[in-house]
Amino acid sequence: xxxxxxxxxxxxxxxxxxxxxxxxxxxxxxxxxxxxxxxxxxxxxxxxxxxxxxxxxxxxxxxxxxxxxxxxxxxxxxxxxxxxxxxxxxxxxxxxxxxxxxxxxxxxxxxxxxxxxxxxxxxxxxxxxxxxxxxxxxxxxxxxxxxxxxxxxxxxxxxxxxxxxxxxxxxxxxxxxxxxxxxxxxxxxxxxxxxxxxxxxxxxxxxxxxxxxxxxxxxxxxxxxxxxxxxxxxxxxxxxxxxxxxxxxxxxxxxxxxxxxxxxxxxxxxxxxxxxxxxxxxxxxxxxxxxxxxxxxxxxxxxxxxxxxxxxxxxxxxxxxxxxxx
Amino acid sequence: xxxxxxxxxxxxxxxxxxxxxxxxxxxxxxxxxxxxxxxxxxxxxxxxxxxxxxxxxxxxxxxxxxxxxxxxxxxxxxxxxxxxxxxxxxxxxxxxxxxxxxxxxxxxxxxxxxxxxxxxxxxxxxxxxxxxxxxxxxxxxxxxxxxxxxxxxxxxxxxxxxxxxxxxxxxxxxxxxxxxxxxxxxxxxxxxxxxxxxxxxxxxxxxxxxxxxxxxxxxxxxxxxxxxxxxxxxxxxxxxxxxxxxxxxxxxxxxxxxxxxxxxxxxxxxxxxxxxxxxxxxxxxxxxxxxxxxxxxxxxxxxxxxxxxxxxxxxxxxxxxxxxxx
Numbered sequence: 001x002x003x004x005x006x007x008x009x010x011x012x013x014x015x016x017x018x019x020x021x022x023x024x025x026x027x028x029x030x031x032x033x034x035x036x037x038x039x040x041x042x043x044x045x046x047x048x049x050x051x052x053x054x055x056x057x058x059x060x061x062x063x064x065x066x067x068x069x070x071x072x073x074x075x076x077x078x079x080x081x082x083x084x085x086x087x088x089x090x091x092x093x094x095x096x097x098x099x100x101x102x103x104x105x106x107x108x109x110x111x112x113x114x115x116x117x118x119x120x121x122x123x124x125x126x127x128x129x130x131x132x133x134x135x136x137x138x139x140x141x142x143x144x145x146x147x148x149x150x151x152x153x154x155x156x157x158x159x160x161x162x163x164x165x166x167x168x169x170x171x172x173x174x175x176x177x178x179x180x181x182x183x184x185x186x187x188x189x190x191x192x193x194x195x196x197x198x199x200x201x202x203x204x205x206x207x208x209x210x211x212x213x214x215x216x217x218x219x220x221x222x223x224x225x226x227x228x229x230x231x232x233x234x235x236x237x238x239x240x241x242x243x244x245x246x247x248x249x250x251x252x253x254x255x256x257x258x259x260x261x262x263x264x265x266x267x268x269x270x271x272x273x274x275x276x277x278x279x280x281x282x283x284x285x286x287x288x289x290x291x292x293x294x295x296x297x298x299x300x301x302x303x304x305x306x307x308x309x310x311x312x313x314x315x316x317x318x319x320x321x322x323x324x325x326x
Numbered sequence: 327x328x329x330x331x332x333x334x335x336x337x338x339x340x341x342x343x344x345x346x347x348x349x350x351x352x353x354x355x356x357x358x359x360x361x362x363x364x365x366x367x368x369x370x371x372x373x374x375x376x377x378x379x380x381x382x383x384x385x386x387x388x389x390x391x392x393x394x395x396x397x398x399x400x401x402x403x404x405x406x407x408x409x410x411x412x413x414x415x416x417x418x419x420x421x422x423x424x425x426x427x428x429x430x431x432x433x434x435x436x437x438x439x440x441x442x443x444x445x446x447x448x449x450x451x452x453x454x455x456x457x458x459x460x461x462x463x464x465x466x467x468x469x470x471x472x473x474x475x476x477x478x479x480x481x482x483x484x485x486x487x488x489x490x491x492x493x494x495x496x497x498x499x500x501x502x503x504x505x506x507x508x509x510x511x512x513x514x515x516x517x518x519x520x521x522x523x524x525x526x527x528x529x530x531x532x533x534x535x536x537x538x539x540x541x542x543x544x545x546x547x548x549x550x551x552x553x554x555x556x557x558x559x560x561x562x563x564x565x566x567x568x569x570x571x572x573x574x575x576x577x578x579x580x581x582x583x584x585x586x587x588x589x590x591x592x593x594x595x596x597x598x599x600x601x602x603x604x605x606x607x608x609x610x611x612x613x614x615x616x617x618x619x620x621x622x623x624x625x626x627x628x629x630x631x632x633x634x635x636x637x638x639x640x641x642x643x644x645x646x647x648x649x650x651x652x
Contacts, residue, residue: 143522143530146546148471150563195518195645199540201468201565211469211563213534213544215520217643223520225532227544229469231563247550249526252475321516322645 001288004062005031006054006077007069008042010091011157012118012280016066017046019284026288032057033069038158058084064291066118066284067091070158070166071173075100082111089287091118092177093311094304096168101308105301116287116297117304119181121242123282126255130246131186133253140250142187145224147179150231151240153203153210162206170208172198172314175228177307178242181299183216183224184306186246191224193217195323196314202231214314217323237263238272329613330355332377332387332411334402335394336365339416342592343391343443344372346606349599354391356383384411389613395485396492397421403429407436414441414609418501419626421493423634426627433623441609441619442626446502447509448605450597451571455560456510458569465566467511467541472503476556476591478528478549495529496521496640497633500547504535504636505621505629510562511541513628518645519636522550533636538650556591 003020005013008031020028030049033039043050051057054077057065064087067077074095081088088108094117095101108115121127134142154161154174161167161174184190194216198209211229218224232240238258245254260276283299290297309326317324329352333340336357344354359365359376369376377383380402384390390406391414392399400420406413413433419442420426433440446452459467476499478487486492496519508514519533528549535543551557560571611617635646 141524141526143524143527143550144520144532146532146544193643195534197516197518197534197536197542199468199536199542201466201540202563204565211542213469213542215518215532215534217520221523223522223532225534225544227469227471229563231469231568233566233568236568247475247522247530247548249524249550252551321647323518323643 001025001063001291002027002029002061003288004029004057004060004065006057006065006067006081007073008033008038009035009070009158009160010068011154012091013042013066013068014045015280016068016284017048019278019281022281023285023288025292029060029062030057054080058086062086064089064287070160071168072096072166075104078104079107082107082113085111085113087114087291089116089118089284090301090304092304093168093173093308094301095308096173098309098312101305105305108301114290114297115301116290116299117301117307118283119178119299119303120279120283121178121182121257122185122299123279123286124257125277126259127182127244127257130244130253130255134186134246138251139246139248139253141248142222143247143249144222145183145244145246147183147224147242147244148227149175149179149240149242150227150229151175152232152234152236153206153230155206156234162208164208167208169311169315170206171210171228171230172196172212172214172318173311174230176212176214176226176311176314179226179244180216180307180310181303182244184303187218187222189218189220190306191216191310191326192219193323194310194313194317194326196318198318202229209318212314212318216310235269237270327614328352329388329610330386332356332358332383332390333368334358334380334383334390334392336362336368337393340393341368342602343393343414343416343606344368346600346603347391347610349603350607350610352610356386358383380405384409387411389414392416396497397490400425400429403440404432407432407438410436410438412439412613414443415626416443417505417626418493418497418630418633419623420630421491421497423627423631426630430623430627439613439619440623441612442621442623443605444502444505444621444626444629445601445605446506447620448601448608450601452506452560455562455569455571459510459562459564463567464562464564464569466539467562467564469563470507470511470541470543471559471561472507472543473546473557473559474499474503475546475548475551477551477553479591493633493637495531495547495549496636497630499529499549500531500533500545500636501629501633503545503547504632505625507535507537507543507545508628508632509625511537511539511543513538513650514632514648515650516645516647517632517635517639519639521640531636531640535632
């Protein structure tokens with residue numbers, strides 16, 4: 001089975017090349033990007049073939065592709081892939097607006113290609129334990145959840161992350177969707193209401209919000225907060241992290257999804273080095289397996305659409321200064 | 327000069343304050359007791375007299391220290407102010423903003439000191455973190471996270487399990503971090519909060535605060551944590567850096583089998599001097615005229631007003647805008 005990377009604008013494309021090469025039964029073809037300089041650098045780093053357009057990469061004959069272009073460019077690429085019968089694993093958030101996200105889901109449905117949203121945290125063994133504990137009632141009934149998904153200012157890799165047009169926003173767009181997806185997955189229900197406060201105290205040099213606190217309200221009275229701020233300084237030991245805590249009537253559990261790490265103090269500084277399971281690899285192996293017909297998708301395009309809707313509702317709430325219905 | 331202190335209340339905080347006064351070189355000479363066994367026991371332990379009326383107590387002491395249930399504070403304050411006796415009052419200053427602001431006004435009019443026991447300001451980690459912020463180490467405050475999570479003491483007839491008297495987890499517990507957030511990041515202009523509604527909850531609330539300077543604060547206050555646990559945590563992300571304090575005690579190592587179900591939780595401190603003692607030393611110095619108060623009476627009222635807005639947000643589901651006093 002042949003696979004390519006459509007767009008290298010997203011930092012995750014840096015890991016996916018190796019993941020595709022390591023995925024059993026998958027042959028990595030190369031990557032496409034319309035930015036020649038970006039593509040050339042990427043191709044050299046990964047010793048891979050570069051294609052200057054989606055069409056050229058599709059013409060090489062690929063069974064599935066990972067979409068890693070800036071968020072507002074997802075839809076046209078997905079349309080081209082779907083038309084050619086190429087299965088789609090799309091970076092999150094799916095799109096910068098609900099209409100485009102819905103269209104991505106529709107075109108894949110209509111073309112009969114599989115669509116999965118790139119939520120690698122769904123494959124995190126520690127977060128899977130959390131899902132099991134909730135299902136088994138280990139902490140009684142869930143009362144509330146707090147999640148944090150904080151990171152560096154991501155513009156060090158590519159400036160588009162802080163471009164409202166290309167990314168749809170800043171920290172809220174970048175870091176609300178993973179936790180929104182995990183919380184939906186764990187609770188098995190959809191939020192009804194979203195409240196958000198955002199600010200722009202961190203990184204005044206960019207033009208989007210850099211801090212955000214989002215609250216989700218669910219029908220059964222359960223609520224959850226998400227801290228999506230780009231609040232890790234550039235010398236933080238790693239890119240950021242994802243932590244989640246669930247308080248129930250019979251107990252509490254806390255998961256640091258990136259706790260499996262070495263603390264490495266070198267003369268040049270401190271860094272955290274992951275030794276835990278590679279969730280990107282697990283995600284790609286799962287998608288490849290689904291394309292081969294071995295199992296159903298665990299994460300769908302619909303999941304990506306819902307998470308995108310939540311992030312966009314957060315912007316509406318921040319604007320209104322009040323909670324909004326979703 | 328040793329100050330003679332009159333204690334109102336004979337519960338957990340009264341005993342804690344009494345120890346602090348003794349360490350500060352002052353002495354509890356009277357405990358208000360109207361037939362209560364606990365007051366008689368506390369007085370006996372402290373080698374103090376039992377005053378059978380509040381008037382008798384006020385006539386006999388230099389300072390009154392009010393550690394009674396929250397909804398009784400204002401009456402005791404009014405009477406002490408009327409006869410010119412300086413007042414120390416356990417937080418919250420009042421059950422409602424109206425009560426709290428009236429307490430401030432009567433003491434101002436009578437020119438009687440009113441010192442509010444917001445003990446978190448005397449914890450060296452919390453006070454030190456604020457000093458780092460004031461020193462400019464992390465730049466302008468952007469996103470702050472505060473957490474105070476413990477169990478609810480199961481005891482018959484405990485007044486603070488009566489929401490009408492204590493204001494529940496928001497006014498009794500979250501107020502600590504609300505005062506701290508305001509102390510560090512300035513006046514609060516808007517709040518949004520949710521509280522667990524399930525019958526099995528002892529009290530669990532999450533709040534988002536927006537400050538006038540643009541900072542955001544996330545606060546968790548919980549009485550739904552396992553017996554024996556008392557976790558506090560603090561993180562301040564600023565434009566130029568990040569400051570974190572880890573849980574004051576290793577959370578996982580607490581052996582809850584040693585903790586009585588009825589025990590009233592206090593934050594653990596591994597310090598040579600308890601912050602409760604540091605607080606009383608400070609109050610003593612203020613009353614001796616050798617220090618300026620770290621917590622003003624209006625700080626105490628402002629904290630109650632923010633708690634009230636949090637409670638209204640929980641009740642109505644809306645974000646609540648605050649008039650900034652002064």
